[in-house]
Amino acid sequence: MYSMKSRVRYSETDSGQKMTFQALTNYLQDCCIFQSEDLGIGVDYLKEHAQAWFLASWQIVVERLPVLGEKITVKTWPYNFKGFYGYRNFTIEDAEGKICAYADSQWIFMDLKRERPARISDKMLEEYQMEEPFKMDYADRKIKLPEKMQEKESFQIRPEQIDTNHHVNNEQYIAMAKNYLPENFNIHKMRAEYRKAAVLGDKVFPFVYADDKMYLVSLADEEQKPYAIVEFEQ
Structure with a gap:
């Protein structure tokens, strides 16, 4: 499991001093980016090997939004690789370890030269450590559109x-x-x-x-x- 600590900044809050949903989503994204960077398989590595991870879906549940100045810990871990799909959970916890938000995500590993999905490389499989999936109600990745919008x-x-x-x-x-x-x-x-x-x-x-x-x-x-x-x- 990878974690990073932070403190809710003024620039990340709304008029009620609560973290914005945009900031919350960015914390999740930044956390998995930092894990990849620390493992040596981040942005530059992917660029050099003409590879990329494209996000296929998010599922985020907010129990409460952290507030201005609050200390938080963001955690992430992959829990499954299947073909060209990668699956990753996230949590945001307060200073007492209580969960403020949690999330599931599905990613597609891409071969940029061929411009199509590719089987996840051995390097990725070696570097990312699998954990158990977070206990939550997992929703369908596909979202059905109503007929009239x-x-x-x-x-x-x-x-x-x-x-x-x-x-x-x-x-x-x-x-x-x-x-x-x-x-x-x-x-x-x-x-x-x-x-x-x-x-x-x-x-x-x-x-x-x-x-x-x-x-x-x-x-x-x-x-x-x-x-x-x-x-x-x-």
């Missing part, structure tokens, strides 16, 4: 949304989708399914569905094929 105004991808893989970072899709939530919507559960990568200059066409339990946002191309689908529950 409300179309919103389209927008273009900006340079600051692009990451080292030269496409939109996974957290940015969640931030885009969150813009369609009503004020004071407290996120308890979030699922995100990533279907294809948007790049700089692409146009995004949002479609929104809501009921008394959840909001679902499809961020699609001009043919209404989703780049990502994000589901929020209170």
